[in-house]
Amino acid sequence: MMKIQILGTGCPKCKKLAENAEAAAKDAGIEHEIVKVTDINEIMKFGVMMTPALVIDGQVKVVGKVPSPDEIRKWLA
């Protein structure tokens, strides 16, 4: 199972990123779990200072912007 984490303190961009990730994962048809990380100290542990950020299976894929579902799909493969 793939673990997708959305890092962000809860601004609209983070919600958009969560939606896009959900759409991409559904589209790819993989078993997944989306977790939102909102605690700022937890976010820091990933070494991320610009939110929103997307983490797939523990790896930081993108920081500081909202990628489109198509872009996210590439990382899911």
Added chain:
Amino acid sequence: MDWKSESKKFVWIAAVFLGFFFLPAGVSRFDNAVTESLELTKWYAREHVLLCLIPAFFIAGGISVFVSQASVMKYLGARANKVLAYGVASVSGSVLAVCSCTVLPLFAGIYRMGAGLGPATAFLYSGPAINVLAIIMTARILGFEIGVARAVGAVAFSIIIGLLMHLIYRREESAKAVGQAVMPVPQVTRPLWQNAAYFASMVCILVFANWARSGDVRAVFLCCPGGLTAYKVEGTLLSRTAETVTIQDTTGKTRDVSAELMLGVEDVRKNAVYEWVYRLRWALVVALLAAFAYMASSWFSRSELREWLEATWGFAKQILPLLLVGVLISGFLLGQPGGGHEGVVPVKWIDAAVGGNSLQANLLASVAGAFMYFATLTEVPIVQGLMGAGMGKGPALALLLAGPALSLPNMLVIRSIMGTGKTVVYVSLVIVMATISGIVFGAFF
């Protein structure tokens, strides 16, 4: 039945019912405040949305998409030059903190993984005050001087606060382990001058479209009988009797000022260049729009433009509802700016608390601002309301400098990042600095 969620609904319904049951409709102060609130909102809708807010959203959207944030962040990383880091931290809020929700993660990042406590606090202090939307709104609604003072004051004091924090805690600093930050990958983009020209054309469109007519006379009057704060309104004199002076200000709004508040009416010396720009403003705007359209179509790819539009729409969606509520509340509580308008709160109270430019008025404004929570940009209508109700320019700046940088909820987050001691020191520094800058500004303007 889910008792917990149902009881919550019940409490809400009961609260709304009780609110209407005891609604003071018919009481003149209340009815008047409702009218004031609606009129203030109408004035915002007419004067500030189309020509000012909408272009500002496009600029903010453009900055968040086209300016490479990664290139700024490299100056704030762990190995950055310390002197440069303070400078960059104090001004980078205009590029990095377009949305207030990004300030805290960036602050935590710079503190933990980047240039350290000093630059991080410098960024935390200046960021909310110098983001583009805040500067544009402040200058437009509260006046040009206060807009500039807010930006300049925030930058200057952020460096001082950052350095002081660094000095107070310099022992701990060196012992701190440095983590490695994941920086965003810089995209290959167009040359800097193209970006600069593009943003310059947008800013010029904003400036020229809002070029105000210069008035014929300037009226100086007090906020309330025997008040501490005086206003200046520029416009055309419509009538002057023994009881009232009627003036149409440069935005086309008619104001009646009773003679007991009037300090004087002076003629405005006209500036020829200013007048010419006013006459040619639409021609300038059209020319700039043409240049802008050319740049957008030839330098930017279609997907970049779509991203820009999305970011702009994102800001509008996020900020407009908050601002609407902020303006309604501010109008209800404080009334429209200018003599003779009152909301629920009597003008005399405001004047006594934060009128003039005393130490006490500035300190009160700073402390109140530091603890109060302002949603993005709502500090502008609130300060406008307060200024209209008798707040002096100094305390207004103090509130603007302490307000958006701090609030009770964000103090708690800051505390979880750097601990109680540093947070208390930081908050006290902000309050002291805001108070000082308020007094200095109030003494000059």
